[in-house]
Amino acid sequence: AQRVTQPEKLLSVFKGAPVELKCNYSYSGSPELFWYVQYSRQRLQLLLRHISRESIKGFTADLNKGETSFHLKKPFAQEEDSAMYYCANRNNAGNMLTFGGGTRLMVKP
Amino acid sequence: DAGVTQSPTHLIKTRGQQVTLRCSPISGHKSVSWYQQVLGQGPQFIFQYYEKEERGRGNFPDRFSARQFPNYSSELNVNALLLGDSALYLCASSLEARGSGANVLTFGAGSRLTVL
Numbered sequence: 001a002q003r004v005t006q007p008e009k010l011l012s013v014f015k016g017a018p019v020e021l022k023c024n025y026s027y028s029g030s031p032e033l034f035w036y037v038q039y040s041r042q043r044l045q046l047l048l049r050h051i052s053r054e055s056i057k058g059f060t061a062d063l064n065k066g067e068t069s070f071h072l073k074k075p076f077a078q079e080e081d082s083a084m085y086y087c088a089n090r091n092n093a094g095n096m097l098t099f100g101g102g103t104r105l106m107v108k109p
Numbered sequence: 110d111a112g113v114t115q116s117p118t119h120l121i122k123t124r125g126q127q128v129t130l131r132c133s134p135i136s137g138h139k140s141v142s143w144y145q146q147v148l149g150q151g152p153q154f155i156f157q158y159y160e161k162e163e164r165g166r167g168n169f170p171d172r173f174s175a176r177q178f179p180n181y182s183s184e185l186n187v188n189a190l191l192l193g194d195s196a197l198y199l200c201a202s203s204l205e206a207r208g209s210g211a212n213v214l215t216f217g218a219g220s221r222l223t224v225l
Contacts, residue, residue: 004151034213043112044152044199044216086151095142095165097214099151 002027004089006100013077014108021072021103023061023087032090033063033070034097039083047072047085057081077107113202113217121223122190130185130220134202140164141183142214143175144199152199158183159205187222195224 003026013019025031035047048056050063050070061072070087084104088097114133122128134141140159144152157165158177177183181202187194198221201214 006151036216043218046213046215049213088151093165094212095140095157096154096167097144097152098154099144101149101151 002029002089002091002098004087004098004100006085006087006103008103009101010104010106012106012108015079016076019072019074019077019081019105019107021085021087021105023070023072023100025068025070025087025089027068027089027091029092031063031065031068031070033061034088034090035059035061035070035072036086036088036099037083038086044086077105079107079109081105082107113200113215115198115200115217115220117220118218119221119223121225123225124190124192126190126224127186127188128190128222130187130198130200130222132183132185132200132202132217134181134183134200135215138202138204138215139181140203140205141177141181142201142203143183143185144201144216145169146197146199146219148196155185190224192224195222197221 005024033050037047038044059074086102087100116131142157143155146152154167156175161177172188175185197219199219200217205212
């Protein structure tokens with residue numbers, strides 16, 4: 001069985017500070033990792049995925065298979081980054097996402 | 110495109126009752142998935158349907174069932190409701206059944222079910 005762990009329920013930082021939201025996974029197959037974000041009163045939406053190796057809204061995430069991690073990083077947090085962030089792994093059949101418990105990011109002015 | 114639409118947005122039921130939740134995928138998307146999100150937790154996979162066939166099932170009891178219609182819309186049914194079924198039920202659609210680089214899930218706003 002696969003598992004995705006986000007150890008921090010809440011992460012509070014000041015505007016302009018660096019941010020790192022941790023995600024660790026456990027999966028016997030080849031992982032396919034995603035970060036989803038949910039802003040206040042909005043629906044869950046895709047932020048980025050590891051296969052694209054993209055930077056979205058200043059966020060990046062690198063898959064580290066040795067450490068089985070996919071941490072989300074941003075060098076300078078903005079107040080509009082405040083949201084719930086969920087890390088997820090897609091199974092090899094491609095039909096199911098396993099989500100972590102989520103981390104609430106609060107960026108204070 | 111209105112995106113993934115779900116109805117109803119909120120509903121209240123009592124224990125033992127049955128509920129039906131509805132989902133319309135993004136136009137052109139043939140796959141619909143259902144997730145349950147209990148307060149304070151991440152979404153948990155319930156079902157995936159593609160071309161009216163069940164393609165995946167999560168670890169949920171038989172009280173949970175679903176179906177997909179020819180127009181690719183879907184219904185999730187839950188029988189004999191328990192207090193623990195109180196949650197946000199999310200529907201997500203994608204182009205295809207199997208994952209690939211471009212085939213990502215787009216979520217609806219959810220149906221919030223409260224069981225009293």
